[in-house]
Amino acid sequence: MSSPHSLLRVLQRQHAHIADLVARVTESSGAERERAVADLLQYVALHESAEQSFMHPVAMSSVGDVAAVQGRVAEEREIEAVITHLEGLDADSMDFLIYFALLEEALAGHTRAEEEVEAPVIRDAISDHELDQMARGLELVDAWMDPANRSIGGSVARLPLHPGERDGVRFDELHRRSLEAFEAVLRIR
Numbered sequence: 339m340s341s342p343h344s345l346l347r348v349l350q351r352q353h354a355h356i357a358d359l360v361a362r363v364t365e366s367s368g369a370e371r372e373r374a375v376a377d378l379l380q381y382v383a384l385h386e387s388a389e390q391s392f393m394h395p396v397a398m399s400s401v402g403d404v405a406a407v408q409g410r411v412a413e414e415r416e417i418e419a420v421i422t423h424l425e426g427l428d429a430d431s432m433d434f435l436i437y438f439a440l441l442e443e444a445l446a447g448h449t450r451a452e453e454e455v456e457a458p459v460i461r462d463a464i465s466d467h468e469l470d471q472m473a474r475g476l477e478l479v480d481a482w483m484d485p486a487n488r489s490i491g492g493s494v495a496r497l498p499l500h501p502g503e504r505d506g507v508r509f510d511e512l513h514r515r516s517l518e519a520f521e522a523v524l525r526i527r
Contacts, residue, residue, distance in 0.1 A: 389476065
């Protein structure tokens with residue numbers, strides 16, 4: 339598919355951004371690291387919620403290799419579990435560094451599997467129009483993370499939290515709010 343909204347292109351761009359956010363965490367300390375962690379977790383919450391809203395349901399009902407999709411969902415749950423442990427830790431502690439290394443490894447494996455296994459399986463199973471719609475849904479993550487955007491589609495699809503406004507909201511709450519926002523988008527489509 340040569341569309342600028344190609345599912346694989348969108349995934350690769352967002353996964354590269356996640357890798358950049360991970361690097362910001364590893365290269366910083368103190369308050370700067372805490373901000374970098376908050377940015378990473380907010381982006382991951384939105385990204386995973388978008389995949390769960392726009393990508394996985396279509397993939398589960400359309401692809402012959404359901405295990406490819408189920409594997410990615412299981413990886414997402416593992417990532418969420420690591421994040422839950424990570425959130426309660428001092429960002430400069432050894433425990434944080436250990437859990438962050440686990441998170442970094444889990445994210446790298448997960449993003450690689452999405453690009454090399456899941457996206458090709460999906461691409462071969464659904465129409466170009468469905469792929470384009472899926473990619474456009476995932477692109478909402480980047481639109482919402484742009485501080486210039488306050489909402490998409492009116493008040494129905496308000497950004498769960500504006501970038502930098504995390505203020506102690508835990509990952510599971512960010513994820514829940516993100517899923518609600520994407521469900522609103524699906525209702526108005």
